Amino acid sequence: MxxxxxxxxxxxxxxxxxxxxxxxxxxxxxxxxxxxxxxxxxxxxxxxxxxxxxxxxxxxxxxxxxxxxxxxxxxxxxxxxxxxxxxxxxxxxxxxxxxxxxxxxxxxxxxxxxxxxxxxxxxxxxxxxxxxxxxxxxxxxxxxxxxxxxxxxxxxxxxxxxxxxxxxxxxxxxxxxxxxxxxFDGAPAPREDRRTLTVGFFGTSIMEHLEAVNAQMTTQANLPEIGSKVTVEGWHQRGWVHRLALSLRAAWPHVTFNIRNHGEGGATSRDIAGIVEGDRATTGTDYDLVFLGCGINDVWRRFQNRMAEAVDLDEYTRHFNTMLDQLSGYTRRIIVISETPFGPIELPATVADMNTELSRYNEAAAKAAADHDALFLDVWAPFTAAAHHLAPAGGEDDPGSLWSDGVHLTELGDTVLLQQAEQLLAEHRIVEKLLDYSG
CATH class of the missing domain: 2.160.10.10 (Hexapeptide repeat proteins)
Incomplete structure (x- = not known):
């Protein structure tokens, strides 16, 4: 040369x-x-x-x-x-x-x-x-x-x-x-096209987290009078997924985060497997990052005696592995997130039995994650630790409650999940690595 x-x-x-x-x-x-x-x-x-x-x-x-x-x-x-x-x-x-x-x-x-x-x-x-x-x-x-x-x-x-x-x-x-x-506030310079990271969420109502919306309820200069009536105009997805999306956009303002929340209230692993398959078939979306978590409804339906909807552990494991097999083909990084425990939804002895069963489903999800080179985010331990130290739940207005009804989460419960997700992303430098060019 x-x-x-x-x-x-x-x-x-x-x-x-x-x-x-x-x-x-x-x-x-x-x-x-x-x-x-x-x-x-x-x-x-x-x-x-x-x-x-x-x-x-x-x-x-x-x-x-x-x-x-x-x-x-x-x-x-x-x-x-x-x-x-x-x-x-x-x-x-x-x-x-x-x-x-x-x-x-x-x-x-x-x-x-x-x-x-x-x-x-x-x-x-x-x-x-x-x-x-x-x-x-x-x-x-x-x-x-x-x-x-x-x-x-x-x-x-x-x-x-x-x-x-x-x-x-x-x-x-x-x-x-x-x-x-x-x-710092950078001097004017030609900027490259914005990078886009597509982030998908597949799970239950804990991911979906619908809230009723009326524009007047969120317009500080035009709030309705106390005691007046407003009409629900629609539903917005909020909760920990929404807050994580805001956190990502604030931390990396030069990146576009395409957030696709496929959480569905009441869904079992059987339903979510269909959602994953249908999303690929209809949209063909390639994901940079996917959060996948389910199981709470698989267990809950059995304790509600809704046996036709309940999903036993063997079927759950098959669905979970099928979803990971499929997602691995078009997702750069997958995070399997454990289910949160049941709160005070039934008598204490029944809740204990429900959580014993749900923990087996979380263990199966962790094993499936390891088999597919996916990260596993265990929110069970920090969630139960927080519940132990906080004041006993006294209803949805209790600031010490993690649950609004024993299953769905309050803002405090969402914050516990949010912190765990942010910590995992930071520890593994996931966003930084996704912004690199792949080999």
Missing amino acids: TSTTSPAQSTAERLRAEYGPALTLGDDCDLANDLQVGIDQGAHLTIGDRVSNRRGSTPQVHRGATVAIGTDVAVGEHAFISVVAGIRIGDGAAVSNMRDLHDHNHRPRTTAHVPSGQLVPWASGFEAAPIVLESGAILSNKVAVTAGVRIGANALVGANAVVSHSIAPDTIATGVPAGVRRR
């Missing part, structure tokens, strides 16, 4: 002579004399106008890959770029000294990847995903960026950071792995 043209030529002339149509080079570029570019067959490198590239830099564009460097970009000394899929650096971005951009990683040396056992570093092959630096992004000295990462417009990555997951626009990120330390 090293040039053999005359040293008397400018760097731009040398590169044009070496690579011809595989290189698109803009005007007024400041390219170091020792810039060593490698462009394999079928690859392409684009360098925009007024790009500065200092000494010791080495861009390598491997077979079939593309690198696109925008206008007014500054690349510091001893910067290394190695590309198998693609890298795009937006206008006005800066890449400081001694930094490393690799859009690929070695695959593990499994028997499937290296069936012959060949002992060479590249025998297992590579997993690759593009890297994007949006306009105005700045990488400080000695920063490493790994495959699949997108760094937002105006973002500033501090020295010595390792960026292994995407960074939001208008933020300062530092550390290993790099994490956002603070946000």
Whole structure:
């Protein structure tokens, strides 16, 4: 890949002579004399106008890959770029000294990847995903960026950071792995198209959580008089799912969250399996993230003596595995959420029996999740702990009650679920990983 043209030529002339149509080079570029570019067959490198590239830099564009460097970009000394899929650096971005951009990683040396056992570093092959630096992004000295990462417009990555997951626009990120330390009001800069994450919820009324709506009830400047009557104009979905959607949108305002809540009141696993199948058949939606949880009605119907609607544990397990089999084919990440326990809906002894049975269904859901590489969110333990420490339920107006009726949740119960969901998302950095480009 090293040039053999005359040293008397400018760097731009040398590169044009070496690579011809595989290189698109803009005007007024400041390219170091020792810039060593490698462009394999079928690859392409684009360098925009007024790009500065200092000494010791080495861009390598491997077979079939593309690198696109925008206008007014500054690349510091001893910067290394190695590309198998693609890298795009937006206008006005800066890449400081001694930094490393690799859009690929070695695959593990499994028997499937290296069936012959060949002992060479590249025998297992590579997993690759593009890297994007949006306009105005700045990488400080000695920063490493790994495959699949997108760094937002105006973002500033501090020295010595390792960026292994995407960074939001208008933020300062530092550390290993790099994490956002603070946000700022970013200067005007061209913005990439907004990313969209589609999040689905499949479950019972605890996910659906319908509330009656009249516009006047929520208009602070035009609230109805106390004692007056209003007409229910419709239903809105609220509860922990609605609040989680608001939390996601507030935490990642540069991302569009397409929330699809398929919760249905009274649904058993039998019903929800039909909902999952029908959703795929009618909409064909691919999901980035799905929350799946059911079982409380499967158990409750038996204790209500509604035996035709009740679902025993074996049938429940079959439905749950079928849903996970199907969802795994078009969902990037699945979170199975346990059911919340029954509250004071019957005599204490009956409630205890109901919860003993429901816990068996939660155990089956946890096993199904593990078998399908899905996360399992156990809200049972924190929910019962909160119920133990809070005041005994005294009706739906009791601020210490987690349940409005022993099954459906109050705002306090919803908050317990919300906190557990947010904690799981944060611990596993799920949204950050979903914002990365897949390999």
